[in-house]
Amino acid sequence: xxxxxxxxxxxxxxxxxxxxxxxxxxxxxxxxxxxxxxxxxxxxxxxxxxxxxxxxxxxxxxxxxxxxxxxxxxxxxxxxxxxxxxxxxxxxxxxxxxxxxxxxxxxxxxxxxxxxxxxxxxxxxxxxxxxxxxxxxxxxxxxxxxxxxxxxxxxxxxxxxxxxxxxxxxxxxxxxxxxxxxxxxxxxxxxxxxxxxxxxxxxxxxxxxxxxxxxxxxxxxxxxxxxxxxxxxxxxxxxxxxxxxxxxxxxxxxxxxxxxxxxxxxxxxxxxxxxxxxxxxxxxxxxxxxxxxxxxxxxxxxxxxxxxxxxxxxxxxxxxxxxxxxxxxxxxxxxx
DNA sequence: AATCTCTACAACCGCGAAAAA
DNA sequence: TTTTTTCGCGGTTGTAGAGAT
Numbered sequence: 001x002x003x004x005x006x007x008x009x010x011x012x013x014x015x016x017x018x019x020x021x022x023x024x025x026x027x028x029x030x031x032x033x034x035x036x037x038x039x040x041x042x043x044x045x046x047x048x049x050x051x052x053x054x055x056x057x058x059x060x061x062x063x064x065x066x067x068x069x070x071x072x073x074x075x076x077x078x079x080x081x082x083x084x085x086x087x088x089x090x091x092x093x094x095x096x097x098x099x100x101x102x103x104x105x106x107x108x109x110x111x112x113x114x115x116x117x118x119x120x121x122x123x124x125x126x127x128x129x130x131x132x133x134x135x136x137x138x139x140x141x142x143x144x145x146x147x148x149x150x151x152x153x154x155x156x157x158x159x160x161x162x163x164x165x166x167x168x169x170x171x172x173x174x175x176x177x178x179x180x181x182x183x184x185x186x187x188x189x190x191x192x193x194x195x196x197x198x199x200x201x202x203x204x205x206x207x208x209x210x211x212x213x214x215x216x217x218x219x220x221x222x223x224x225x226x227x228x229x230x231x232x233x234x235x236x237x238x239x240x241x242x243x244x245x246x247x248x249x250x251x252x253x254x255x256x257x258x259x260x261x262x263x264x265x266x267x268x269x270x271x272x273x274x275x276x277x278x279x280x281x282x283x284x285x286x287x288x289x290x291x292x293x294x295x296x297x298x299x300x301x302x303x304x305x306x307x308x309x310x311x312x313x314x315x316x317x318x319x320x321x322x323x324x325x326x327x328x329x330x331x332x333x334x335x336x
Numbered sequence: 337a338a339t340c341t342c343t344a345c346a347a348c349c350g351c352g353a354a355a356a357a
Numbered sequence: 358t359t360t361t362t363t364c365g366c367g368g369t370t371g372t373a374g375a376g377a378t
Contacts, residue, residue, distance in 0.1 A: 091366060107345050
């Protein structure tokens with residue numbers, strides 16, 4: 001048997017693992033009389049234990065409705081799903097898994113699920129992609145190659161590569177990357193048809209203006225900096241994007257949410273609930289604000305030092321941009 | 337075979353909330 | 358209304374057993 005070896009406390013009450021005899025006494029008493037006052041129970045049941053120990057033993061181990069054995073895959077998914085909303089509210093989570101105790105779920109979380117999420121690159125606390133594994137820099141040459149060979153690479157491939165990246169970065173970085181992606185995509189789509197021939201690829205203000213004129217949703221978000229998602233009480237709508245490929249049993253989860261008192265997410269709770277934003281919305285105003293100013297400065301700098309910029313290749317521009325020491329600017333922040 | 341390290345989990349502890357006096 | 362008691366929750370500990378060296 002695992003656990004803490006048997007001993008007694010200052011009052012002479014036994015601590016540590018329960019013997020089968022003690023278990024039987026506790027079961028017999030509760031089956032006959034109910035637990036009543038836990039404090040009074042031990043003496044009434046003839047147990048040399050504190051009431052707290054009896055309660056714990058009963059609720060976590062002896063209760064007849066406890067389900068033993070390994071957690072099923074569905075239970076596993078449901079725990080992850082619920083934890084993403086509730087955090088370490090083990091007792092609340094346990095109410096959605098019949099036969100499982102909060103202690104059991106807590107242990108399972110700490111020993112299995114936490115590690116599993118970490119291996120998936122997901123932070124088990126925030127349920128957001130981990131940022132400590134991110135190495136954008138190693139992927140950037142690929143992006144730049146893609147950007148400078150847009151006649152050969154389809155926009156969907158850009159999506160593919162960026163989605164690989166996005167699985168590893170946090171929401172703010174994703175938002176920035178998506179802006180970058182959009183700009184690159186604009187290149188890939190429009191360079192061939194010369195639509196952008198008059199736009200300096202590193203004059204970000206021109207680019208942003210261009211995107212705005214296209215009425216691109218990304219720019220609407222960046223201009224307003226408002227969340228575009230509409231609050232909803234559907235559990236489907238609350239799946240953090242990182243879990244959207246987990247094949248969660250949402251009907252079960254949703255039902256659980258709806259049926260249990262206090263767990264249906266209302267407007268107030270939604271206001272406090274922060275799921276991983278759907279990409280672009282996470283771009284903070286402070287970032288964008290800084291970025292705009294900074295990019296403007298940077299563009300002035302590039303423009304003034306390179307009056308013939310239109311004849312320079314994207315790779316040249318990029319190198320020049322990265323060599324520029326004038327900033328902590330927006331794009332350098334993204335990359336660095 | 338012996339020792340070390342890791343894993344799993346039952347049980348304990350401290351604290352805050354709720355209930356009772 | 359205040360104080361005391363009880364309960365329940367979440368975090369942590371201790372240790373048996375498994376696996377690695």
